[in-house]
Amino acid sequence: MQKFRVWELAKQYNKTDKDIISTLKSHNVEVKSHLSVVDEKTKQLLDRVYADKQTTRSAETKTTSTKPTAAKSSATKPTEKQPRRRRPARTVRFDQQSGKPQEEFLVDGKGRKLETKPKAQPRPQKVAAKPAAKPAHPKQATAKQAEPAKKHENGGNAQQKHAESDANALRRTPKKAQPTARPTGKPMADEGQRSSRPVEKRTHKPAQRTQPSIRNMADHNAPAKQEEASGNERGGRKGNRNQRRNQRGRNQNKNDRRGKERGTSLLAQSIKKSRTKGKNKNEHARANAEAVTEVAMPPSVTVKEIAELFKKEVGDVIKRLMLLGIMATINQEVDRDAVELLAEEYGITLLEMEPEEDGTEIPEIEDAPEDLLPRPPVVTIMGHVDHGKTSLLDTIRKTHVTAREAGGITQHIGAYQIRYQGKKVVFLDTPGHEAFTAMRARGAQVTDIAVLVVAADDGVMPQTLEAIDHAKAAKVPIIVAINKMDKPAANPDLVKQQLAEHGLLPEDWGGDTIMVPVSAKKHQGIEDLLENILLVADVLELKANPNRNAIGVVVEGELDKGRGPVVTVLIQNGTLRTGDGIVSGTAFGRVRAMNNERGDLIKKAEPSTPVEVLGLSDVPTAGELLYAMDERDARSIAEKRIAKQKYEEQNRSQKVTLDDLFNQIKEGELKSLNIVIKADVQGSVEALRQSFEGIKNPEVRIDVVHAGVGAISESDIMLASAANALIIGFNVRPDANIRKIAEQEQVDMRTYRVIYDAIDDIKQAMQGMLAPKFREVVLGRAEVRQVIPTPKVIVAGSYVTEGKITNNAELRLIRDGIVIHEGNVASLRRFKDDVKEVAEGYECGISIESYRDVKEGDVLEAFTQEEIEQTID
Numbered sequence: 001m002q003k004f005r006v007w008e009l010a011k012q013y014n015k016t017d018k019d020i021i022s023t024l025k026s027h028n029v030e031v032k033s034h035l036s037v038v039d040e041k042t043k044q045l046l047d048r049v050y051a052d053k054q055t056t057r058s059a060e061t062k063t064t065s066t067k068p069t070a071a072k073s074s075a076t077k078p079t080e081k082q083p084r085r086r087r088p089a090r091t092v093r094f095d096q097q098s099g100k101p102q103e104e105f106l107v108d109g110k111g112r113k114l115e116t117k118p119k120a121q122p123r124p125q126k127v128a129a130k131p132a133a134k135p136a137h138p139k140q141a142t143a144k145q146a147e148p149a150k151k152h153e154n155g156g157n158a159q160q161k162h163a164e165s166d167a168n169a170l171r172r173t174p175k176k177a178q179p180t181a182r183p184t185g186k187p188m189a190d191e192g193q194r195s196s197r198p199v200e201k202r203t204h205k206p207a208q209r210t211q212p213s214i215r216n217m218a219d220h221n222a223p224a225k226q227e228e229a230s231g232n233e234r235g236g237r238k239g240n241r242n243q244r245r246n247q248r249g250r251n252q253n254k255n256d257r258r259g260k261e262r263g264t265s266l267l268a269q270s271i272k273k274s275r276t277k278g279k280n281k282n283e284h285a286r287a288n289a290e291a292v293t294e295v296a297m298p299p300s301v302t303v304k305e306i307a308e309l310f311k312k313e314v315g316d317v318i319k320r321l322m323l324l325g326i327m328a329t330i331n332q333e334v335d336r337d338a339v340e341l342l343a344e345e346y347g348i349t350l351l352e353m354e355p356e357e358d359g360t361e362i363p364e365i366e367d368a369p370e371d372l373l374p375r376p377p378v379v380t381i382m383g384h385v386d387h388g389k390t391s392l393l394d395t396i397r398k399t400h401v402t403a404r405e406a407g408g409i410t411q412h413i414g415a416y417q418i419r420y421q422g423k424k425v426v427f428l429d430t431p432g433h434e435a436f437t438a439m440r441a442r443g444a445q446v447t448d449i450a451v452l453v454v455a456a457d458d459g460v461m462p463q464t465l466e467a468i469d470h471a472k473a474a475k476v477p478i479i480v481a482i483n484k485m486d487k488p489a490a491n492p493d494l495v496k497q498q499l500a501e502h503g504l505l506p507e508d509w510g511g512d513t514i515m516v517p518v519s520a521k522k523h524q525g526i527e528d529l530l531e532n533i534l535l536v537a538d539v540l541e542l543k544a545n546p547n548r549n550a551i552g553v554v555v556e557g558e559l560d561k562g563r564g565p566v567v568t569v570l571i572q573n574g575t576l577r578t579g580d581g582i583v584s585g586t587a588f589g590r591v592r593a594m595n596n597e598r599g600d601l602i603k604k605a606e607p608s609t610p611v612e613v614l615g616l617s618d619v620p621t622a623g624e625l626l627y628a629m630d631e632r633d634a635r636s637i638a639e640k641r642i643a644k645q646k647y648e649e650q651n652r653s654q655k656v657t658l659d660d661l662f663n664q665i666k667e668g669e670l671k672s673l674n675i676v677i678k679a680d681v682q683g684s685v686e687a688l689r690q691s692f693e694g695i696k697n698p699e700v701r702i703d704v705v706h707a708g709v710g711a712i713s714e715s716d717i718m719l720a721s722a723a724n725a726l727i728i729g730f731n732v733r734p735d736a737n738i739r740k741i742a743e744q745e746q747v748d749m750r751t752y753r754v755i756y757d758a759i760d761d762i763k764q765a766m767q768g769m770l771a772p773k774f775r776e777v778v779l780g781r782a783e784v785r786q787v788i789p790t791p792k793v794i795v796a797g798s799y800v801t802e803g804k805i806t807n808n809a810e811l812r813l814i815r816d817g818i819v820i821h822e823g824n825v826a827s828l829r830r831f832k833d834d835v836k837e838v839a840e841g842y843e844c845g846i847s848i849e850s851y852r853d854v855k856e857g858d859v860l861e862a863f864t865q866e867e868i869e870q871t872i873d
């Protein structure tokens with residue numbers, strides 16, 4: 001079902017956001033703000049409401065123009081009798097076909113048209129279009145009523161009455177002379193021209209867009225100017241005559257004022273002003289004309305900027321914010337919700353500003369079909385640990401990657417190009433599937449074909465299934481390489497059967513998955529595999545345009561001491577050349593040098609070529625796209641991205657962390673350190689509380705905001721977040737959910753098993769001495785489902801619920817959120833085999849070194865210690 005935002009509807013119906021919201025509310029449809037979303041049904045309701053209203057109004061307007069005297073009352077207050085005072089009635093003429101307001105004018109007591117102006121600004125007219133309608137909310141009334149007043153400050157009692165409704169705000173706000181309310185300094189006359197072409201708004205230069213435009217009537221001449229503009233547009237001598245008359249009138253007023261002022265001293269004038277201040281109703285009316293009623297807000301504003309835009313005193317803004325429960329200082333940024341509340345308080349309508357052009361996005365250029373040329377396929381090798389991915393690739397490349405790798409395990413993603421039967425094929429060697437997924441998450445689909453390596457003697461294993469899921473999710477065709485066929489235990493039929501059970505039916509069984517038996521070790525079946533890869537690639541008809549600026553995907557990157565950032569990029573489209581300007585994420589630069597996978601210097605890299613690129617300012621993340629472009633543009637985009645990143649980081653509220661505690665104390669940001677204590681037993685809670693409260697520091701005081709027994713809960717985090725506190729857990733462990741919430745709330749949660757460690761950390765952090773050399777990294781968790789006693793050890797038959805368990809990790813045994821024991825993994829097994837790791841969603845047998853007290857329902861948490869770089873201030 002289609003969804004609509006309130007502001008979109010407002011635009012569509014030519015209404016203000018508030019109109020739409022109040023109309024919806026009056027029909028029992030709950031909407032909160034202009035950003036709220038409504039469904040089609042609600043839109044249909046609005047269609048009906050506004051269709052009805054407009055039909056009625058069109059009819060009324062028609063009557064007004066034909067029978068002026070009768071129309072006068074119906075246009076202003078249809079239900080009332082003839083109004084006592086003959087005030088000008090505002091009416092709007094609608095276009096019969098579009099139903100949109102075409103012309104707005106005043107009619108005098110006799111129904112004569114006083115002035116006419118073309119529909120210039122959609123919003124003010126909307127208000128004018130229903131003068132008699134009673135606003136649903138008094139605050140809305142202020143905004144709407146102020147509208148006619150500001151336009152026709154000399155318009156008589158009606159305006160004066162409207163002005164009174166806003167008098168409260170004005171009494172608080174000392175009146176200032178406002179030479180012009182437009183920060184751009186553009187005369188109001190422009191408004192009519194601009195708004196008569198609303199489409200142009202989209203084509204505004206960003207610089208113009210960033211200027212907050214205030215639809216403020218503080219410019220006393222503005223209405224006159226507007227009329228002038230409309231007069232000009234209508235053309236004709238009458239318009240010019242009016243213009244001249246208006247001008248003469250204004251000059252006369254000016255002269256009168258000057259004359260009066262000349263006759264009195266400045267002091268006398270100011271005394272006179274202060275005496276009359278707040279008493280004279282006409283004064284209020286004029287002041288009201290200065291009040292801002294509509295403001296286009298930039299996306300981020302400080303209190304000071306709000307005060308300027310709203311034409312209010314900073315103090316008043318701060319006070320009102322305080323009353324709304326928001327504490328903000330003059331230079332503090334205020335979020336959109338708060339600005340909306342404040343605007344409502346002041347009776348100001350917030351206008352939607354055109355979203356600024358991002359400047360950090362690079363538009364996609366589509367290639368014409370005739371520019372596309374065939375390109376080599378990019379193949380990813382995937383599979384379970386030790387099934388022979390590296391060996392297979394190694395055999396294909398006829399080099400020896402395995403020998404060079406630490407511990408024989410693939411450590412990095414590599415990208416290599418080979419040539420077979422005169423055709424090129426690119427191989428990516430992935431260590432797992434995270435990188436593959438991470439790249440896709442960034443929108444970079446790097447792989448054309450996935451080769452799934454399954455050891456013929458081991459069969460389908462957890463990561464085999466994971467690989468299938470990843471390839472399927474990426475809609476990449478899979479070719480299965482049944483490896484280790486040379487082994488006596490090889491059972492390809494069993495592998496095929498297992499794969500068939502997971503949706504991959506072999507071709508020879510009537511399915512469509514190519515399965516090739518190979519032996520990486522004995523170099524058997526490799527040609528067959530390559531032929532099949534080329535066959536699939538032919539079917540895929542892979543093409544790219546080499547004659548354009550290059551786009552590539554960062555496969556991996558590192559900071560080389562001598563060469564700076566070295567980035568492996570797979571070119572996807574276009575040709576990258578030495579000297580090209582490049583940008584990738586927030587890194588930018590110029591291609592200083594390029595090497596192919598053999599380390600040879602190359603001058604250009606065409607589509608599907610993996611290259612090592614030197615010359616970027618920084619190391620981008622794997623999966624980031626790299627674009628070739630003019631170097632200055634690249635720098636500019638990167639700088640904008642950096643600024644955007646900084647802004648987003650700054651916008652995250654700064655919470656207290658132990659690592660940053662000293663800096664915060666030093667900068668005077670922290671006067672008291674709030675702590676939430678959670679421990680396994682009451683004795684520990686008290687011991688910690690007393691110890692913490694005993695820590696003396698001249699600049700900061702420790703405040704234990706909460707202390708309790710038991711596991712760290714969500715409410716503890718919420719409390720810590722609200723109180724800007726640290727959580728100190730003693731012999732307790734937060735579960736995955738709690739950790740996630742803490743991360744979201746940016747609450748620093750520290751757990752200890754030795755009280756002195758906790759006290760020491762706090763003391764040292766306060767003195768800026770905290771030097772944690774290691775940080776714990778949780779690898780995963782498993783739930784004990786069955787306890788199997790053996791003579792030597794207790795095996796915990798477990799199910800990995802999160803992350804992974806590895807055989808070299810440390811283990812923590814947790815019972816009901818309390819840490820019972822910490823120790824090393826003695827053995828990790830799947831079925832009867834020792835394994836290096838077990839991934840989430842799989843069962844395994846875990847035994848803990850020299851420990852037997854394991855119970856069903858216990859949680860085993862695997863973790864390692866990660867070294868932290870120490871910094872010296």
Ligand SMILES: Nc1nc2c(ncn2[C@@H]2O[C@H](COP(=O)(O)OP(=O)(O)OP(=O)(O)O)[C@@H](O)[C@H]2O)c(=O)[nH]1
Pocket residue numbers: 383384385386387388389390391392402408409410431483484485486487518519520521522
């Ligand atoms: N007999 C036999 N052994 C093989 C074959 N292919 C690989 N191996 C062996 O299997 C072990 C694992 O091979 P790797 O190529 O490192 O496996 P991998 O899948 O890349 O492993 P990771 O990089 O750890 O994910 C090595 O000892 C290889 O010698 C094969 O075709 N036959």
